[in-house]
Amino acid sequence: MLACPRCNGALPEPFFNARDLLPCPGCKTPVEVEVFPALLNAPAIGGAGEALLIEGESSCFYHPEKRAAAACDSCGRFLCALCDIDLNGQHLCPACLQTGKRKGKLKQLENRRLLYDSLSLTLALAPMLIFYFTILTAPATIYVVIRYAKAQGSIVGRSKWRMVVAFIIAVLQIVGWIFVIYFIVHAGTHRGVHQ
């Protein structure tokens, strides 16, 4: 049932929940295996939905010939056993599940996030290697910081210090450019006066 991850040879029963690294009988690699009751459960078989028997009985919104087994917790439509999706105790229809995932309402289904705090910090720091780019990226950084200040960050939660640092750096870059432009213009006019 459970095989050694290295040699794929079957592991004998004494290996399970031994709370210690034991050498595999096949390849001698030290292995520790912790098994749980879910391992012994047979694969869950989904219901196909029961056919309607009595006239006037509630039927599934998507399959009118099937008997309703639950109502969608989001839209309230009746669902048969086939359409009823159990999401951590919530009953949802396929359409609500899809909409919820697309709009980010179902946090359990969220599998990717763009981190605007990291993006703003990268945008502020990376162009400093070739500093000419900062004339463009500094305003872009400020835009990202202001536009996405209240956007959701990491799902595991972290502070917004990156955004604050990015904002400060971007402001300093802009101030620096203002000084550079001022000196160029000032030097040009000064030279013109002397000539």
Added chain:
Amino acid sequence: MSTATHEYKRLAGRGRRKQGPISVAAAKCSLWVGADHVLSVDRLWVNEDYKRFYFRDIQSITIEQTKTAMFWSWILGTLAGVTAIFFWLITYNMDSSVEHPAVLAMGGTIAGIFLLALVINFLRGPSCICRLRTAVQTEVLPSLGRTGPARRALAILKPLIEQTQGALAHGAVEVSIAEPIPRVEGAKPRAPQPNTALEVHGKSNGLTHAALFAMLLIDAVAGFYKHSHLTWHFYFLISTISLLAVTALSITALVRPRDTVVPAGLRGLTIVTFIFNLMVLFALFIYGFISRMAYAMQHPGQLPSHIDFYAMPGFNRLSLAADIVELGLGVAGLIVTMVYVYRSGKESVPRAGANESGVTP
């Protein structure tokens, strides 16, 4: 455990998940515990990818101890030692006009960096691969890449999973193995699980190993010939080609048998050869660097036309020692390879009169 958040609590350990064999960047991985699931977070540049493993679905957690940490300890220790010895040798035989403290300080810094990395690697403990299995997938958890954090995480997760699933009765797995699992109607029957490693993995034909050790022998013989004929400049061409060939062959011999069974002895000899070859390449690099530096100090403003390694202090002795080691490794490697090829050939040929089960009537 580190920082706590509103919903998730971080589990100890850090690691990286490579995106492919040659990847520009690897995702930073961490593991978090939520109310009813474990959350695996892969952070790459400005994106985070999440995977949830609900406590009710987790079938098993496996920790497989690996030799990666030990391998790196050997590499780092060797590099630290070789660097220290080389710099000491150079300063020991160096002309008094050259500044010894500066060279020693540089050598000490390089060796110190290797030593610091070695200490950190040692303190992190043995390496491992931790896998989490559910009914539909087996996920490697790179953040639990050392046995210490992996076992600490397991100690935290086990009670939480058992709280959801209940504890497994003693002997339940054994009973379950004896009873066939009910099949889903219409599903194809799965192939039977193999029982031994040899049934799954093929056998290496030993050709790469034989070529590796033969190349090592050729280099050793050429080296010995060079010691008796110092004007034989053709040696450097042979030596360079053989060093590069040995590097390529040892990498091939170590990487290719992932799906084959190679005896531990032969694999060990290949690893030793690979490390030894790295040391030789590193030594040549250091000698080249030092010789150029010494030349620049003695002849400011001039560039050396070529590097005569044999004119350098201590090189002859080290070269002879390297040739002896090469000869030993080459001979031992060829013998072990031949024994392995002979044995595997004998095992693969069925005995006359043996039936399908391999029992002679």
